[in-house]
Amino acid sequence: MAIDPRWPRASDWLAGAHLPTARARLGIVGLPVGLGAVTPGHCELAPKAIRKRLTRLSTADLAADLDLRELIVRDHGDAPLVTLPLAQLLEPARAAVRAALDGSAAALVFGGHDAITRPACRALGDDLRRVGLLTLDAHFDLRDLEGGLSNGNPVRALLADGLPGANVVQLGLQSFANSLDYAAVARAAGSTWRTVEQLRERGVAATVAEFLRELSARVDAIYVDVDLDVLDRCHVPGAPGARPGGLAPHELFEAVVACGRESKVRALGLVEVDPERDVADLSTFAAARSALSFASGVLQRVRAG
Numbered sequence: 001m002a003i004d005p006r007w008p009r010a011s012d013w014l015a016g017a018h019l020p021t022a023r024a025r026l027g028i029v030g031l032p033v034g035l036g037a038v039t040p041g042h043c044e045l046a047p048k049a050i051r052k053r054l055t056r057l058s059t060a061d062l063a064a065d066l067d068l069r070e071l072i073v074r075d076h077g078d079a080p081l082v083t084l085p086l087a088q089l090l091e092p093a094r095a096a097v098r099a100a101l102d103g104s105a106a107a108l109v110f111g112g113h114d115a116i117t118r119p120a121c122r123a124l125g126d127d128l129r130r131v132g133l134l135t136l137d138a139h140f141d142l143r144d145l146e147g148g149l150s151n152g153n154p155v156r157a158l159l160a161d162g163l164p165g166a167n168v169v170q171l172g173l174q175s176f177a178n179s180l181d182y183a184a185v186a187r188a189a190g191s192t193w194r195t196v197e198q199l200r201e202r203g204v205a206a207t208v209a210e211f212l213r214e215l216s217a218r219v220d221a222i223y224v225d226v227d228l229d230v231l232d233r234c235h236v237p238g239a240p241g242a243r244p245g246g247l248a249p250h251e252l253f254e255a256v257v258a259c260g261r262e263s264k265v266r267a268l269g270l271v272e273v274d275p276e277r278d279v280a281d282l283s284t285f286a287a288a289r290s291a292l293s294f295a296s297g298v299l300q301r302v303r304a305g
């Protein structure tokens with residue numbers, strides 16, 4: 001690849017390149033987790049693969065007419081979690097996200113495995129009554145906890161930790177990818193949820209922005225869990241849980257910009273990407289592009305003051 005100083009690479013921005021006019025910071029941290037998936041795989045390879053895709057994407061958001069280099073990135077690298085049993089994940093993963101949040105307008109979490117959602121969300125505050133969770137995911141992630149933690153139950157684990165169901169908004173749920181039993185768990189918890197069809201009724205990004213506004217009136221900080229399996233399987237072969245019928249990439253990217261714009265969104269995590277299952281880097285490109293869309297939203301928030 002030729003080096004062109006007039007085509008700024010997102011990877012160089014991650015390495016610290018920024019404009020003199022930069023006035024806010026974005027923290028980044030990778031949480032590669034290798035154990036305890038419902039479908040065994042290699043999601044722990046995702047943080048590195050997402051960073052690699054950023055060499056092929058620029059920092060210019062044409063639609064918003066901005067350059068992401070107006071944000072200073074502090075990339076904290078990958079936390080050493082690969083061989084850690086999920087039962088021991090909470091403290092080190094939460095500490096890594098807190099470090100990325102420190103002094104930053106927002107933090108981006110490069111996950112892979114959805115079990116990071118619990119510690120990353122809990123990094124936003126000790127009093128979970130003041131924390132909100134918005135998931136863009138085909139699944140409830142409310143599986144029973146009796147068999148131990150997995151990528152199938154981070155939301156259930158957060159409810160058990162004391163996160164009020166009223167602070168949970170789950171968007172993009174798909175038929176035939178969930179069970180009515182777990183829908184009943186969501187109903188009993190008092191959470192809000194919408195199927196992918198409902199999300200499209202009034203526009204994906206507008207609906208996400210509306211739910212975030214509502215949630216932000218009731219909490220101090222919001223964590224956004226972006227499970228790439230919210231996309232249609234044809235766009236994310238590397239997301240083990242993806243099925244036909246999901247969102248299109250542009251719908252997800254617009255939703256993620258809306259997340260960046262909401263000032264109470266403190267962190268967004270990208271999960272459920274297994275680079276070994278991927279085809280033509282579709283899934284890792286979708287994750288990398290989501291990261292840039294979130295950063296664009298954060299910059300729009302900063303500019304709006």
Ligand SMILES: [Mn+2]
Pocket residue numbers: 137138139227229230241272
């Ligand atoms: Mn999922």
